[in-house]
Amino acid sequence: MSQPASEKAYIRFVSVENMMRLIHHIGIETMLRDLTLTIENDFRRWNDFDKTPRVASHSRDGVIELMPASDGTTYAFKYVNGHPKNMAEGLQTVTAFGLLADVASGYPVLLTEMTLLTALRTAATSAMAARHLAPRNAKTMAIIGNGAQAEFQALAMKAVAGIESVRLYDIDAHATRKAARNLAGSGLRITMCKTGQEAVEGAEIVTTCTADKQFATILTDNMIGPGIHINAIGGDCPGKTELHRDILMRSDIFVEYPPQTRIEGEIQQLSLDHPVHELWQVISGSTEGRTSERQITLFDSVGFAIEDFSALCYIKERIEGTDLFEKLDIIADPDDPRDLYGMLARARR
Amino acid sequence: MSQPASEKAYIRFVSVENMMRLIHHIGIETMLRDLTLTIENDFRRWNDFDKTPRVASHSRDGVIELMPASDGTTYAFKYVNGHPKNMAEGLQTVTAFGLLADVASGYPVLLTEMTLLTALRTAATSAMAARHLAPRNAKTMAIIGNGAQAEFQALAMKAVAGIESVRLYDIDAHATRKAARNLAGSGLRITMCKTGQEAVEGAEIVTTCTADKQFATILTDNMIGPGIHINAIGGDCPGKTELHRDILMRSDIFVEYPPQTRIEGEIQQLSLDHPVHELWQVISGSTEGRTSERQITLFDSVGFAIEDFSALCYIKERIEGTDLFEKLDIIADPDDPRDLYGMLARARR
Numbered sequence: 001m002s003q004p005a006s007e008k009a010y011i012r013f014v015s016v017e018n019m020m021r022l023i024h025h026i027g028i029e030t031m032l033r034d035l036t037l038t039i040e041n042d043f044r045r046w047n048d049f050d051k052t053p054r055v056a057s058h059s060r061d062g063v064i065e066l067m068p069a070s071d072g073t074t075y076a077f078k079y080v081n082g083h084p085k086n087m088a089e090g091l092q093t094v095t096a097f098g099l100l101a102d103v104a105s106g107y108p109v110l111l112t113e114m115t116l117l118t119a120l121r122t123a124a125t126s127a128m129a130a131r132h133l134a135p136r137n138a139k140t141m142a143i144i145g146n147g148a149q150a151e152f153q154a155l156a157m158k159a160v161a162g163i164e165s166v167r168l169y170d171i172d173a174h175a176t177r178k179a180a181r182n183l184a185g186s187g188l189r190i191t192m193c194k195t196g197q198e199a200v201e202g203a204e205i206v207t208t209c210t211a212d213k214q215f216a217t218i219l220t221d222n223m224i225g226p227g228i229h230i231n232a233i234g235g236d237c238p239g240k241t242e243l244h245r246d247i248l249m250r251s252d253i254f255v256e257y258p259p260q261t262r263i264e265g266e267i268q269q270l271s272l273d274h275p276v277h278e279l280w281q282v283i284s285g286s287t288e289g290r291t292s293e294r295q296i297t298l299f300d301s302v303g304f305a306i307e308d309f310s311a312l313c314y315i316k317e318r319i320e321g322t323d324l325f326e327k328l329d330i331i332a333d334p335d336d337p338r339d340l341y342g343m344l345a346r347a348r349r
Numbered sequence: 350m351s352q353p354a355s356e357k358a359y360i361r362f363v364s365v366e367n368m369m370r371l372i373h374h375i376g377i378e379t380m381l382r383d384l385t386l387t388i389e390n391d392f393r394r395w396n397d398f399d400k401t402p403r404v405a406s407h408s409r410d411g412v413i414e415l416m417p418a419s420d421g422t423t424y425a426f427k428y429v430n431g432h433p434k435n436m437a438e439g440l441q442t443v444t445a446f447g448l449l450a451d452v453a454s455g456y457p458v459l460l461t462e463m464t465l466l467t468a469l470r471t472a473a474t475s476a477m478a479a480r481h482l483a484p485r486n487a488k489t490m491a492i493i494g495n496g497a498q499a500e501f502q503a504l505a506m507k508a509v510a511g512i513e514s515v516r517l518y519d520i521d522a523h524a525t526r527k528a529a530r531n532l533a534g535s536g537l538r539i540t541m542c543k544t545g546q547e548a549v550e551g552a553e554i555v556t557t558c559t560a561d562k563q564f565a566t567i568l569t570d571n572m573i574g575p576g577i578h579i580n581a582i583g584g585d586c587p588g589k590t591e592l593h594r595d596i597l598m599r600s601d602i603f604v605e606y607p608p609q610t611r612i613e614g615e616i617q618q619l620s621l622d623h624p625v626h627e628l629w630q631v632i633s634g635s636t637e638g639r640t641s642e643r644q645i646t647l648f649d650s651v652g653f654a655i656e657d658f659s660a661l662c663y664i665k666e667r668i669e670g671t672d673l674f675e676k677l678d679i680i681a682d683p684d685d686p687r688d689l690y691g692m693l694a695r696a697r698r
Contacts, residue, residue: 009365013677013679015677015679016678016679016681020693020696021696023693024696024697028693050406052404055401057399057424057452059419059421059452059453061454062455063455064417064419064450064455066417066426068404068406068413068415072408075406079450079457081455082455086455086686087687090685090686091454091456091686092681092682092686092689095455095456097679097680099428101430103408103413104432105410105411105430105435105438105440106411106413106430106431106435107444108428108444111679113679113680113681115681115689116681119689119690146687147687148687148688148689149689150690151690175687178685181691328362328364329364329365329366329462330362330364330446330460331365331444331464332365332368332441332462332464332465333440333441335439336439337435337436337441337442337497338436338495338496338524338527339527340464340497340498341468341528342530342531343369344372344377344465345531347369347370347373348369
């Protein structure tokens with residue numbers, strides 16, 4: 001008979017099922033607003049964080065990444081893959097899970113699914129950027145690429161940035177119909193478009209979230225008029241971009257963490273010394289966001305570990321007092337910490 | 350009512366409880382032998398692996414590390430902490446868990462506790478090195494530092510390298526008594542010693558596995574006579590060493606992965622160009638191991654990600670067809686991969 005495990009031996013685990021229940025419990029738009037505020041608070045204290053570009057393992061068909069961040073009290077990391085070809089095989093392009101640990105002891109405290117949570121935090125980060133960079137009173141957005149991320153983007157821009165109309169376009173009309181169907185009843189006015197050009201007409205915010213793992217040109221220069229805010233989500237690893245270089249040359253570019261974005265973002269098309277602004281500085285007020293009506297702003301988003309840190313901390317707080325987690329016996333915790341072997345030996349009896 | 354999750358949505362999870370059952374099911378000495386062979390096979394194909402030094406997040410009291418490795422087909426990583434002060438608070442100094450994923454899809458397939466598994470794979474790696482580096486027919490080992498790792502080291506050296514006698518020493522006599530008690534009945538002849546000097550008397554293999562996070566001198570030069578194999582386990586992060594520099598200067602030094610050991614191992618005391626041998630080259634036959642009876646060999650072990658890769662693959666294989674795992678709902682896997690939002694929306698009903 002083995003000894004009963006102590007409380008320290010258990011970490012909380014939020015399954016996909018429980019994450020879905022939590023999202024509905026909170027309400028998706030409320031959660032997107034909460035996440036925006038949580039991420040904003042952490043971006044404001046940017047210098048508290050131990051930051052590194054994510055650690056990527058590239059293979060022919062995709063990438064597996066580990067994204068750690070720590071504020072000296074709490075440590076977080078996310079495992080995330082990106083495999084564009086997965087879709088053809090009925091698999092998710094991006095799946096993820098994440099972990100929080102206590103820096104003082106090194107003990108993990110929370111493990112959670114993050115496929116859904118990544119979609120939410122990515123959308124919340126986009127909306128946070130749009131609030132600082134989009135034209136005042138923007139009401140219409142275009143979404144080019146209507147895959148797994150699209151609806152989350154639309155709802156975050158509605159909940160956080162006041163968007164009322166969404167213009168959808170995807171090279172696959174099925175994807176557009178799927179997004180339109182899912183957004184019916186959301187309160188957003190939805191328009192299905194036949195071309196990217198049609199989608200951007202009248203849009204003040206243009207979001208690109210396609211999944212091809214290659215240099216692609218989702219937006220060409222002539223599609224982007226003055227005053228537009230571009231929210232570029234899909235170009236997020238080396239060799240994967242969505243915008244024509246000419247657009248970048250006309251834009252003021254805002255990024256999360258330059259050492260990572262230079263390798264992974266749209267700006268991999270530019271020279272290493274091309275000027276970029278750091279979003280956290282805009283949020284903390286030390287750099288200006290949008291300064292004129294005709295300026296083109298570009299949020300070259302690749303996803304950064306601090307956003308996951310924020311999202312994980314939010315989940316940890318929100319599951320407190322609920323039954324929306326299980327306990328996972330993943331930490332061996334013998335009574336005498338030096339007696340790991342004794343714990344094992346006693347388990348045989 | 351949410352749709353039932355597909356098989357792809359589940360990964361196998363081996364809890365601490367199930368890991369203990371698996372170890373007893375296989376038998377600990379058999380498992381240590383198996384792990385030695387598995388690690389040896391992977392060291393032999395060293396160049397198949399995508400290798401990086403582990404990604405460490407250091408704090409005042411310890412370190413949290415992520416250790417990824419991939420052979421192009423399977424991806425593995427381990428989360429592991431090292432917090433020497435934990436022991437005083439009744440916590441493990443080292444806790445760990447690990448994951449295997451399929452490189453082609455990026456989908457995780459196995460999550461397992463690795464506190465116990467790390468102790469086993471570390472001991473197996475030590476025994477593997479000893480088989481190539483220790484004097485022929487070595488029968489006696491000293492273990493200095495009788496904490497959580499000690500018994501595993503003793504049993505691996507017995508099972509793999511033919512050790513019959515173990516001489517134990519720790520600055521805390523309680524730890525020595527604990528190890529002696531645990532090893533009673535193992536078939537090993539156990540001697541409890543009052544000093545490090547006494548422990549090394551007559552020992553052909555000297556293992557150091559102490560946990561202080563600072564430069565310490567567990568072995569001084571006069572303690573190490575000719576012909577000894579030193580298995581240095583405890584010096585495994587920047588600022589943490591166990592051996593006097595003079596010993597290093599008299600030894601032929603063997604390491605796992607030089608870019609990592611230069612930062613973390615005993616050799617952080619030496620110049621960056623001090624010659625070291627790579628253990629994988631000894632195992633694959635391209636470098637000689639021990640070449641003379643009077644040579645002092647030192648395995649400056651810090652633990653490398655490929656050893657965890659091997660251990661994880663072994664567990665994955667051995668739980669097949671058993672009930673020693675649970676299924677974890679950690680991968681969101683909608684029927685239509687682009688319809689993540691639809692999966693979430695349907696879960697509300």
